[in-house]
Amino acid sequence: MRESLFIKQNADKWKVYETKPASDPDEIAERFVNITDDLAYSKTFYPKSRTTSYLNNLAAGFHQSIYKNKKEHGNRVFKFWKHELPLLFRQYHRQLLYSFLFFMVFFFIGWISAKYDKNFVRLILGDDYVNMTNANIAKHDPFGVYKDGNSSEMFLMIVSNNLYVTVLNYISGILVSLGTLVMLFQNGIMLGSFEYLFVSHGLGIQSVLVIFIHGTLEISSLIIAGGAGLVFGNSILFPKTYKRILSFKKGALDGLKITIGVLPIIVVAAIFESFVTRHTEMPIWLSILILTASLLFIIWYAIIYPIQLTKKLKNTNPNAGKS
Known part of the structure; x- marks a missing residue:
């Protein structure tokens, strides 16, 4: 037109x-x-x-x-997760995609490095953790670490750490996105080497069935928070037609809202890790059901639903974008 x-x-x-x-x-x-x-x-x-x-x-x-x-209205929170956050996801799908791609590149760097350097896993994960995991594997309980300690105490420790890492991913964006990329690098390298540790012992499929019960939501939230950090950082680098200070304020606020939006998912992931993942003897079908449902939820809420919602809004606003 x-x-x-x-x-x-x-x-x-x-x-x-x-x-x-x-x-x-x-x-x-x-x-x-x-x-x-x-x-x-x-x-x-x-x-x-x-x-x-x-x-x-x-x-x-x-x-x-x-x-x-x-x-504030009583349904403000409901509207945020039903409309506002999905529309932000749609607006910044490109940054979320970049975050995903960077993370996957760093993941495979960690995987390949662990494969060709026997000391790399110990360098990244530490001798204590690797020794403990090897001992658990020798006892035929490779994921025994998730059974240690009280579930409630484990939940508090995990959720506080993961919330901290998530928020740090966003805040690091203020370093013109480089800080966020460093965070994605660290976490991608760690996950890649961590997964290869189990693959090297023939436990690749089992690790997915156990660890990704909580890892699907946890890693997805990490990637989304990385996208929020890129939104923040790119608002400084690329203000486009906005004044730079206005672009900075908008990017900071939009990135913060995306970060806040994934915090409940982080909490659910911590619940899974503390109370569900420890049951390594659960039926395979149940494990597959949980991680598949988690993955489908992320794909729907972060990708499909935002696109559908945007199209719906366009249909209710016929003057917008008519050809």
């Missing part, structure tokens, strides 16, 4: 948004969704035009209005 037609179809709506204040926070949120939809279309087809710059500024104004509004 020509830019002139796009402007003609939407100009009246934009003028109303610009000159007539919304009557309530829900209307502000609805306008924000509509204007960001128009902005996305404009960025795609007219990236360097004045229209895109105008819509950027208009969207930024709504963004500030929403997050300066201190009034």
